[in-house]
Amino acid sequence: MVRSRTLLELNQQAYPGCFLHRSNPNDVARTEHLTFICTEDREDAGPTNNWMAPADARGRLEPLFRGSMRGRTMYVVPYLMGPAGSPFSRVGVELTDSPYVVASLRVMTRMGRVATEQLGTSEMFAPGLHSLGDLDPERRFIMHFPRERLVWSIGSGYGGNALLSKKCFALRIAGVMAREEGWLAEHMLIVGIEDPTGRITYVTAAFPSACGKTNLAMLIPPAAFEGYKVWTVGDDIAWLRVGDDGRLWAINPEAGFFGVAPGTGPKSNPNAMATLDRNSLLTNVAMTPDRLPWWEGIGTEPPPGLIDWQGRAWSAKNGKAAHPNSRFTTPAKQCPTISPALDDPKGVPISAIIFGGRRARLTPLVYQSRDWEHGVFLGASMGSETTAAATGAVGVLRRDPMAMLPFCGYNTADYFAHWLAMGRRLTHPPAIFTVNWFRTDSDGKFLWPGFGENIRVLDWIIRRSRGEGIAITTPIGLLPAVRDLNLEGLALTDKTLAELLSPDIPAWNAELDEQERFFKQFGSRMPQGLINQLSDVRTQLNRVAD
Numbered sequence: 001m002v003r004s005r006t007l008l009e010l011n012q013q014a015y016p017g018c019f020l021h022r023s024n025p026n027d028v029a030r031t032e033h034l035t036f037i038c039t040e041d042r043e044d045a046g047p048t049n050n051w052m053a054p055a056d057a058r059g060r061l062e063p064l065f066r067g068s069m070r071g072r073t074m075y076v077v078p079y080l081m082g083p084a085g086s087p088f089s090r091v092g093v094e095l096t097d098s099p100y101v102v103a104s105l106r107v108m109t110r111m112g113r114v115a116t117e118q119l120g121t122s123e124m125f126a127p128g129l130h131s132l133g134d135l136d137p138e139r140r141f142i143m144h145f146p147r148e149r150l151v152w153s154i155g156s157g158y159g160g161n162a163l164l165s166k167k168c169f170a171l172r173i174a175g176v177m178a179r180e181e182g183w184l185a186e187h188m189l190i191v192g193i194e195d196p197t198g199r200i201t202y203v204t205a206a207f208p209s210a211c212g213k214t215n216l217a218m219l220i221p222p223a224a225f226e227g228y229k230v231w232t233v234g235d236d237i238a239w240l241r242v243g244d245d246g247r248l249w250a251i252n253p254e255a256g257f258f259g260v261a262p263g264t265g266p267k268s269n270p271n272a273m274a275t276l277d278r279n280s281l282l283t284n285v286a287m288t289p290d291r292l293p294w295w296e297g298i299g300t301e302p303p304p305g306l307i308d309w310q311g312r313a314w315s316a317k318n319g320k321a322a323h324p325n326s327r328f329t330t331p332a333k334q335c336p337t338i339s340p341a342l343d344d345p346k347g348v349p350i351s352a353i354i355f356g357g358r359r360a361r362l363t364p365l366v367y368q369s370r371d372w373e374h375g376v377f378l379g380a381s382m383g384s385e386t387t388a389a390a391t392g393a394v395g396v397l398r399r400d401p402m403a404m405l406p407f408c409g410y411n412t413a414d415y416f417a418h419w420l421a422m423g424r425r426l427t428h429p430p431a432i433f434t435v436n437w438f439r440t441d442s443d444g445k446f447l448w449p450g451f452g453e454n455i456r457v458l459d460w461i462i463r464r465s466r467g468e469g470i471a472i473t474t475p476i477g478l479l480p481a482v483r484d485l486n487l488e489g490l491a492l493t494d495k496t497l498a499e500l501l502s503p504d505i506p507a508w509n510a511e512l513d514e515q516e517r518f519f520k521q522f523g524s525r526m527p528q529g530l531i532n533q534l535s536d537v538r539t540q541l542n543r544v545a546d
Ligand code: TSX
Pocket: 210, 211, 212, 213, 215, 216, 217, 219, 263, 437, 438, 446, 448, 449, 450, 451, 452, 454
């Protein structure tokens, strides 16, 4: 790859085993409009997915695949999702003509013999076919055939379009398998939070993109929280099942992190910086004359002679030096806070599930659901404001249930029903919470310091999940008593705290209208339980208002 300039060697003294990859400039992000769920019945894909009949999809792609690998090497990549020897792990096989994809899968999955040994004589693997094709967006498709557990992807070499283990298999296809087999494949980080008594409480958290999921997964508590430590189990995907003990158990099916580089630096995420400085791929970042990787937010000023992500000399008038969706691909086991449980075949027991979003107004810093069904409602009605990192308008509210909108491989209403059914099997369900690190004041300034200080919120969450801590019942859910949040060492005024912790009740009715509109698109497939949750909140709100 170095010889063919698919990879450029980075400075091997400072970044041993690290290489830069520059993708085609028209191929820098997942392409949701070219991503399809191919089921016989359109309703099984649902209104939030692109749909194509399986025969039509095959007919469209067969001519594109025919001869597409001619003159290239085809790699056959068996990989294991989940710890070796775990009954909850699954095998995939990707055929690809991209050596960059192979190298990425080597970091992101457990590749090779460990996978074929786990498979044994079974034929239960998820097949994936991938070709770069000609990289023309007009001939780019990512097709999912849930019935055959099959993915066909052509025309893109990028991340979630091409590493079929990740979004295609571990979320969309595994989600279909999970529904049939009674488990969940979720877009969630997993962390263990150790408190000063040495007890570790595991939580999962679902956030849409641009909310700092990887940063939260690698959080370092501030000085006031001596004795607390966050153990990183995963930053993107959780496979969840009901254990024999009636609790929810999680594994991270991945073995690496595919994180957004810009904004990652020694202040925002020192653990990520210490992870990615060896044996890592950097995609579409800038490079200094010393061949060091560079991106906006890495903590240094852009040095003279900087080369941008497209290999051009950079100057301030060129805009960003690194692509906003530039990435690091780095082994999880190099993370200083990696949890030994990453390789535990039984996974970790989950005490709390967190749903988060980016909301400048309205939603409080944190609140707890009344019960599982109300918690599923909180997940299903999630919304987040768009940032410059995504395409389209900035600051627009986008509904993103459980942060799964682009990753649910079947009808999202059926997915909600599956969440409700899972709850009925959990005799010890995790407590469910909503968080919002992004509340702003009238001047647009962030009210909450975020980052490491979020441990203060996590501390309340883990105490609540044990049945401790103090909450105030409100129409929207259970809010923390201000005196029950450990705010030692933080200089927040009473006014700021009140603003952070109070729901905007008058505005909440409009929010419910929006949520209702979102639910209505699913018609009669929408579970009645969630419709009831919505009207319960409305009734309680208006009782308070009266
Ligand atoms: O990742 C973030 N987290 C979670 C960290 C564990 N970000 C970055 C989001 C983009 C990916 C945050 N940004 C967080 C946060 O908690 N909070 C904010 C908003 C914010 C930004 C800058 C400051 C404070 C809050 N700076 C100062 O207060 C100096």
